[in-house]
Amino acid sequence: MTDQTPNSTEGQGIAGHGSFFQQTDLSAEEAVRATDWVRKHVDRRTVDLGDRMDDVREHMYELEKEGEIIIHRITDDHEPISVKTMFGWDKKVPTKQLWHHKSCGQCGNIPGYPTSIIWFMNEFGFVPGKDYLDETDQTSCTAWNYHGSGIGNVEALAAVFLRNFHQAYVSGKQHGFELGHFFPLVHCGTSFGNYKEIRKYLVESAELREKVTKILGKLGRLVDGKLVIPEEIIHYSEWVHVMRNRIASDLQKIDVSNIRATSHVACHYYKMVHEDAVYDPTVLGGNRTAIITSVAQALGAQVIDYSTWYDCCGFGFRHIISEREFTRSFTMDRKIRVAREEANADVMLANDTGCVTTMDKNQWIGRAHDKNFSIPIMADVQFAALACGADPFKIVQLQWHASPCEDLVEKMGISWSEAKSTFQEYLKEVEAGNIEYLYNPELAYGGKA
């Protein structure tokens, strides 16, 4: 007679698993060991999954050996710090001699984010024009338009990528440095994802390389007849990540342990070409990409989780322009409300122009639907700059943010009203032509810093 106890595996299986199901009959100790293995290797996005995918850099080195491309290398002069990516690869993040590749959304809309990055570089004693460069000879990556409209193609995106990064490669020359002195630091999450995707296609497709070589040749942007491709694509938040302990130990002036911080990482940072995103087992157990959270932790803020951390912000590329009801519904219902109700967050930190724009600008209209909740939203580097004593207006440029930043700033012990009145006085100076600079691009032509 068949045993009908709940552990029976004969004929019918257990709890609907089917007839093939068999009990493992593991001892308690074995079960713990097996569960630990699953937790380590499957549940977590740990840093030991490297054999799952080819490393594009290996193929780049081969192409370089065959004389097809020139790799813009990260050298010791760039003072790199090594981090682990999702698949356990080592990624060198240069800390100096950086070419700021700006973001077309961020600079127009959230200027305090590039300003804060440059402010930090100055605070570390970096010399403008030697340790970093901010120049007008760059276009946006144009991927926002491509993802929004479909007008464009891989060839155009590749040509823009190679044009901009060729400029980064040769940019040191006019300052008396060698080729490759400045290494590109990409400010935008979409540019970061797009450039990595395009680099992969360029490495894989001889046909694409041939097509864009003609274009780059016409533009005079080949070196020895070859395409220049950077060894790594580096996002600004990776620079902040590797500098976080120096920021906290050398520059932090304000105790932020009373601040409840949530994070939102840009989709195009870690979901697009995800094998290259930075993970650290000491940050949320390596279950999520380390950037943003790691900086908030290093500064001593309370990092609070919320259930929709994986959701995108609702930007949608086209949607934020022409279907804003989708964008604002998504951002309010899936992000702002959840971070408010579950985490009671004082701030949400992000690392991309699109996300900050979307979640910052779309809170006001929520009140029309009785969505009376809000959270200040800013880039990780802006929050870090505030914690290091940067002026909320002159440097962090919070005046461009539509979300209410006032309470956060006050909670950090900074007087919003005083800072505002100082800034309004400064605006009179600006009108009189007395303008302050962190950096002057005319340095390249013998101008003063």
Place this chain on the structure above:
Amino acid sequence: MQQIYDDIRGDFRYDHELNGCLNCGICTATCPSAQFYDYSPREIVQLLWTENVEQIYDAMQEKIWACAQCMTCAARCPFKNSPGGLVAIMREVAIKHEMQSAKDVLRPFGRVMLKLITTGNQLSPDMIQPDHFPDWGPNIQKVEGDLLTLRKAIPVKTLQTVETAWEVSLKTSVEMYTIWEMTGVLDSLELMDENLFDVIEDFIDEKREDYEDWLEEQEEEDDD
């Protein structure tokens, strides 16, 4: 219809983006657009995987434009499919075939496209004003002051601009126009919106003339 499908399948990215499908639906479960539109990335993969040409055509009439291109689907797919990547290919093909859906959907995007194609920047300070984005609230800036003064108060010189996000040199813009032309981007634009194309072409011609004049001035200065 078959040609449309062949063009999608002929894209060199196609085999990167479509490997198979378990129908597990994790892509749709994590898709932001699936929560607000009649859109499912799983459906897109299934249509292409099973070569359902008629329904692929139907999906291109509307559904593909719902995708937010966040690529959450791609990061989650156990088969390493990229439904969002497939949508990008389908959008390009929809434009190539002058599908009405593409024209209708992209019309409100035209102003941004004008800015992008002519300046290389997408969203500039002069666009981010209450008139253009009334739902962003009355106080887009938290301090009083005209836009140019507020921009000049940003302590980075390349950002002290109003019509572009940052100042882009003339030579850089002209190089970008060459890329648009040589890669057929301007042709795609002409198929979608002839009026916008004409405006952009005039702008590009003017900028190129400015650049030629500038080059001549430089030569004259060198001769002196």
